Amino acid sequence: MNRLVTVAEMTLRELTRRRGVLLLLLLMPLVFWMIRRDSYVGQSIRALFLGISWAVSTAALFAASGARELEPRLRLAGYRPHQLYLGRMLGLWVLGLAVAVPFFLLTVIDANNLRYAGIALAMLCCVAVAAPFGMLIGALLPRELEGTLLLLTVVAMQMLLDPASPGAKLTPFWSSREIATWAVDHTDAGYLSRGLLHAAVVTVLLIVTVAGVFGVRLRRRRHLHHAPLT
């Protein structure tokens, strides 16, 4: 547990020292929200969710890419793979929550007649999915440029696809749109339950895939044998 918390703490320390990154993490959802501010309130809130998802995914992508060279030596220092990826994910979840809180307050101040619990749940789903999603891209693509372009493609797809189309459900952040509909348009609870189920399934799938990728990359190699110390 100590190892996991230490990795989470160091991930947070690294990210919070990058002031420019922090500023952009807050700026991205803000810009998304402001662009849609004058139109229908549901549009601005959905854009805000997408901005949060994108910002946290990007932070996760860069955190995962930056740790590529450090992780093998941490493995040699006694860490197990799950302590490394779960610790990093934990740090990113905490950061994501810190990014989401001011925007939740913004919606409370700015918009009336919303189901605020739904807004909060949707933001939680965005953060829950975004951290393992960004980490997975960072783990699969060794160079940051390729990772960023892939992330851009996914988010653009998410924006352009009709949420009612079957393909939209395959995008990672579909859950936040569904919950937003429940929170803004006061639709039936089916939207909420579908959204929560989607977020839970996608998060678990992403964590399992991240575990698989890290497990392979940081595996104990078969040619290396450990003999007892004599």
Next chain:
Amino acid sequence: MNADEWLRVFAAELHQRRVAVDAARHVVAEAATHLREGGGDPWLVFGSPQAYAATIVESIGTAPAPRPGPVRLDARGITKRYGRRTVLRDAALTVRAGQIAAVVGANGCGKSTFLRICAGLISPDAGEVTVSGRLGYCPQQGGTADFLLPDEHFVLVGAGQGLTREPARQAGRAAARQLGWEADRDVPARHLSGGTRQKLNLTMSTLAAPDVLLLDEPYQGFDQGSYVNLWDQLVRLRDEGRAIVVVTHLLNQLDRVDVVLDLTSSAK
């Protein structure tokens, strides 16, 4: 040869003749003080560094050569191919406790690949490595986090070994001091000079007191003093019974190692 160069060669001679590290440091400091206060050409005052080192050895004796202990690292039949190119062919190395091994060879002959295979970071196409005890690895570059402080690196690596914060910090600072670096300043790794960053890299690999230490050209960016400190540290670790493997292209240090693996002929 100026006084500084004479002292450097003299220090190297003392090490080569296995004068104990602390005694050698004391003798070199005395000679430096004598030259600074009295002035004069060291060749006229002391004679050649080799002759003066021989005189010192006669006077104070040498540290007993540590007997090599049990085998700590045994690599056999290591073969590695990248596509059609065979980088390593049937390479083998055995290092015992209390030995320093140097892996040498031309650029691109597979020195770093061999070390990474020994560390278990990449797989060979054939061959096996047996390690006895704890393994430490210092990469040629990278391996540090740009935005973390040196102390935070020590805490991170120490936690892997079950060390709590303060002991990890103390152990890291003590290991850094052996390399002539005071690591107590709050400077992120990205603001450290290349040589100091490499000292951080090296300190991280020795922090957990490994039984087998694998170093991939650990002196990148080191000045002359740091380079001498590094070899002092390696000799000290060897005398404590560690097995050390150093990838190097600086052949002038080969007289201070016990085993040499030349990979030049291994590359095809």
